[in-house]
Amino acid sequence: MNVFMIASEAYPFSKTGGLGDIAGNLPHALKQVNVNSSLIIPLYKNNYKLINNNIYTSFDIKLGTETIQTEIIKHKYNNIDVYFVKNDFLFKRDGIYSENSKDYEDNAKRFIAFTKSAIELLIYIHKKENIKIDIVHLHDWQSALAALYIKEIYNTEECFKNTKVIFTIHNLAYQGNFNTDIYSLLNISWKYFIPSRIEFYGYVSFIKAGIILSDIVTTVSPNYAKEIQTEEFGCGLNNLLLNKNEQGKLFGVLNGMHDTQWNPTTDKYIKYNYDINTKEKKKLIRNALYKELKIKEKNYPLVTMISRFDPQKGLDLIYSSFFELSTYDANFIFLFSSNNYFKDFENDFVARVKRAKNIRVLFLFDEALAHKLTAASDIYLMPSKFEPCGLNQIYSMKYGSLPIVHSVGGLKDTVINYNGAKTIKKATGFSFNEYSQKSFVEAMDLAFNLYYNNKNHFDNLVDNAMKKDYSLLKTALEYKNFIIKF
Incomplete structure (x- = not known):
């Protein structure tokens, strides 16, 4: 079976979040479970250096009345074929989707061109190399239109007659909804602009193509698959997803981690590598970090958070809890990637932090520092x-740092809550159900109480967390089961 992934980003070539991690690493994991997998992504300006820049093929792509040329560069990475769609005008920019926190105005055009190029590439691969296009796996709205082209526009093409399409929703809040003035770029009949296809409250909705026309829809955790069928989390698409679930075509597949990128036994960014039996080395890493950042209270535990600066991440709970945070015998370090969309909130956040001696906020993207913080921390928010x-x-669990989480989505699927001695053999962290400052502080109180007053129990939880297996191979095996059933 041949699987072709189409995604707008993939590590290590391009990445803004979890989509990049999964799209970049899942093909290799599938290969490990004997599923042949390839990857199609745009070639961005910030791309890592390609060994081979030879053009594999090129296409003239129609976008309304305009014709543009895209080139395909074929690259081998970890024994995976990676096909880059190259068009410097569309993709050679400082950002992937945005610049200075402002979305590119032509994002619809960019990803229509990318999708059409990917479709032409699949047809070319089939004809030139006689490779069957068994499965096409789409990721998020940027590639979702491919489901429409495969199932209804190019469905008479020999290579797509038996092709199955998987569409993965990484975050339903990002839908790719655009005004109808971009419709002509699709070069398709207006008959598809209906609620049962890609019309969504008067907008052209890319994500609807993926949801409606794919053979199965997956999300990145079992609990999130349930949540998006509700009005609270469904972002206006809950009824559509509820219907997909009733058809037996909606599944939650938990994202896994790449063991070679995040592994305390081999991590190249930390001075002292360790495992569950030598986890006392975490203290050495923590002390080194305190020295590097000139933090005086060296005996305090370290609490960390690494995230983009976005209210979705629960920043309002942290902001409203600064007084409580300042009273704990602990050091807090927040590593954020800045976001101009929320600049005023960011300024208020920083101003409030200055009043607390035990809280440090850093605004930068630093892969090495992220690894150091994860290895040094005792608790992760x-x-x-x-x-x-x-x-x-x-x-964080892999590195022996206990998470404190709001019990939603994949957090509910991955963190087992500590609730007294009866849970000591299974618990891997602390969770709270109600999204409120009170519940958040209560969870922190419980964590610190355990750390200071029952360190043996705390260490038991650390052992439980480090033993958990959230390998990407598990994710790959679940997808293999879907593929076999096709």
Whole structure:
């Protein structure tokens, strides 16, 4: 079976979040379970250096009345074929989707061109190399239109006659809804602009194509698959997803982590590598970090959070809890990637932090520092309003840092709540159900009480967390089961 992934980003070539991690690493994991998998992504300006820049093929792509040329560069990475769609005008920019926190105005055009190029590439691969296009796996709205082209526009093409389409929703809040003035770029009949296809309250909705026309729809955790069928989390698409579930075509597949990128035994960014039997080395890493950042209270535990600066991540709970945070015998370090959409809130956040001696906020993207913080920390905060899956709580557990999470989405699927001695053998962290400052502080109180007054129990939880297996191979095996059933 041949699987072709189409995604707008993929690690290590391009990444803004969890989509990049999964799209980049899942093909290799599938290969490990004997599923042949390839990847199609745009070639961005910030791309890592390609060994081979030879053009594999090129296409003239129609966008309304305009014709543009895209080139395809074929690259081998970890024994995976990676096909880059190259058009410098559309993709050679400082950002992937936005610049200075402002979305590119031509994003619809960019990803229509990308999708059409991917479709032409699949047809070309089939004809030139006689490779069957068994499965096409689409990720988020940027590639969702491919479901429409495969199932209804190019369905008479020989290569697509038996093709099955999987569409994965990484975050339903991002839908790719655009005004109808972009419709001509699709070069399709207006008969598809109906609620049962891609019309959504007067807008052209890319994500609807993926949901309606794919053979199965997956999300990035089992609990998120349930949540998006509700009005609270469904972002206006809950009835559509409820119907998909009733058809037996909606599934939650938990995102896994790449063991070689995030592994305390081999992590190249930390001075002292460790495992569950040598986890006392975490203290050495913590002390080194305190020295690097000139933090005086060296005996305090470290609490960390690594995230984009976005209210979705529960920042209002942290903001309203600064007084409580300042009273704990603990050091807090927040590592945020800045977001101009919320600049005023960011300024208020920083101003309030200055009043607390034990809280440090850093605004930068630093992969090495992220690894150091994860390895050094004792407790990790992730009080998200909603969280389709989340990977940082999985990384933190792998590194022996206990997460405090709001029990939603993938956080509910991955963190087992400590609720007294009866849960000591299974618990891997602390969770709260009600999204409120009171519930958040109560969870922190419980964590610190355990740390200071029952360290043996705290360490038991650390052992439980480090033993959990959230490998990407598990994710790959679930997808393999879907593929076999096709």
